[in-house]
Amino acid sequence: MKAVGYYKPLPITESDSLLDLELPAPVPSGRDLLVEVRAVSVNPVDTKIRKRNTPRGSEPRILGFDAAGVVAGTGEEVKLFKVGDEVYYAGSNERAGSNAQLQVVDERIVGRKPASLGFPEAAALPLTSITAWELLFDRFGVARGDKPTNKMVVIGETLLIIGAAGGVGSILTQLARKLTALTIVGTASRPETTGWVHSLGAHYVVDHSYPLGDELRRTGISQVTYVASLTQTPLHFAEAAELLAPQGKFGLIDDLGPNDVGLLRRKSISFHWEFMFTRAVFGTPDMIAQHNLLNEVADLIDAGVLRTTMQANYGSINAANLKRAHAMLESGKTIGKIVLEGW
Numbered sequence: 001m002k003a004v005g006y007y008k009p010l011p012i013t014e015s016d017s018l019l020d021l022e023l024p025a026p027v028p029s030g031r032d033l034l035v036e037v038r039a040v041s042v043n044p045v046d047t048k049i050r051k052r053n054t055p056r057g058s059e060p061r062i063l064g065f066d067a068a069g070v071v072a073g074t075g076e077e078v079k080l081f082k083v084g085d086e087v088y089y090a091g092s093n094e095r096a097g098s099n100a101q102l103q104v105v106d107e108r109i110v111g112r113k114p115a116s117l118g119f120p121e122a123a124a125l126p127l128t129s130i131t132a133w134e135l136l137f138d139r140f141g142v143a144r145g146d147k148p149t150n151k152m153v154v155i156g157e158t159l160l161i162i163g164a165a166g167g168v169g170s171i172l173t174q175l176a177r178k179l180t181a182l183t184i185v186g187t188a189s190r191p192e193t194t195g196w197v198h199s200l201g202a203h204y205v206v207d208h209s210y211p212l213g214d215e216l217r218r219t220g221i222s223q224v225t226y227v228a229s230l231t232q233t234p235l236h237f238a239e240a241a242e243l244l245a246p247q248g249k250f251g252l253i254d255d256l257g258p259n260d261v262g263l264l265r266r267k268s269i270s271f272h273w274e275f276m277f278t279r280a281v282f283g284t285p286d287m288i289a290q291h292n293l294l295n296e297v298a299d300l301i302d303a304g305v306l307r308t309t310m311q312a313n314y315g316s317i318n319a320a321n322l323k324r325a326h327a328m329l330e331s332g333k334t335i336g337k338i339v340l341e342g343w
Contacts, residue, residue: 001025002343003100004319005060009051012326017050018319021060025102032104033081034073035089039119039341040098040317041066041310042325043127043167049093050326064098065090066337067105068113068122078107080291086113088294090127092280099317101343108287109280111294114301117308124310124337125171129297130276130290131253132172136180139272140226140249144179158183158224160216160243162208163231165193167337168253170200170309172228177201178305185221187212196311196335208232212239224248231332234259244269311336317343 003021010017028034046063055061068088071081081087089110091098113122136142142159159176163169164186176184178201186197187208197205206215216222223245229236234257240250241263250264251272261271279287300306312328314321317340325338 001101002317003060003062004064004317004322005055005062005099006050007055007060009054011051012047012323012330018322018326019060020319023060023062023100026096026104028073028075028078028104030075031077031079031107032075033071033078033087033107033110035067035069035087035103035105035110036072037067037069037098037101037103037317039068039123039339040064041120041124041127041167041337041339042322042329044329045093045127046097047326047329062096062100064100064103065093066123066125066127067091067098067103068119069103072102074107080107081110086119087111088113088122088126088298090130090276090290093277094281099322106280106287107291109290109294111291112298114298116302120313120339120341121308121310123339123341124167124308125297125301126294127276128167128171128309128337130293131168131274132175133293133297134276135168135228135251135253135272135274136172136175139251139274140228142176142180142182142226145181156181156183157226158185158221159226159228160212160224160240161186161202162212162227162229162233162236162240164188164197164200164202164205165335166230167309167334168230169228170196170336171306172230173197173200173202174306177203178300182226183221185216185219185224187215190333193335208236212236213243216243227251229254233257238263241267241269309336310339312338314338314340316340 071085186202188194189209204219227240229252237259246267
């Protein structure tokens, strides 16, 4: 089968940073699905692993943590899917990734593909949807409203999303606006990203290239209940700690850097790391929660409540196009998600 991978960590500008490969097809067992991959999207985790992690032994590392495709085979214990089903998923960082024509993935972290979306539009969603959902509802414990709402919320709890135009921010903004009563403040620094975040449902958009306290005050908000730090946490942590209300919650998906988490102590602010691979890596008893939430996201997409965050299609899945996608992500100027489709 065709695949794209690497043998040693290199800058994306190097010719061997990603390579077109021919590899044996994997074989499913247990609760694994064998999926014919039709489309993938690219996430920051792909670039981080490519730059830092040396593959084990002599085998290449196959990246890719978002896919949409068709079930081509099943292990002997599979219960949730059958051959021919259209699916989408983010996989596990402990297994070969989705940048291959065929991939094996545990059915408990796979959802049905939204019927209203094509494969590339669906491939934009799994990793970021799982991350945003788990952060909002599992880590922060935000209450869900009974019905989606577009009403402006001017009082009550406030969520500050740092990096709201990126992949996770793009779906987190939608989930918070449609499924909760939170006031949502997103950060963006360019006209095009500001417009994108507004279009996703943020009540306010502020510029994270300026002091966040000053930016928030011009909206009339002096403190926030939750901070979702999705990018450059080391630069914004101290400001976030200052802006959080007593007994608020701080969540992040990247690194804390040299900052002192003790800044949260005086206000009794809780600290939450979200890593969407945890359930898959550790085989937690609630691992099937990711199957359930992906199915619920699919239902919300098909009902018109949520929309895909795909913003660019870079063409066929090959090393040259994946290099372009990695380079764009590393530039820090991505809006929404980049997808690739077909072989």
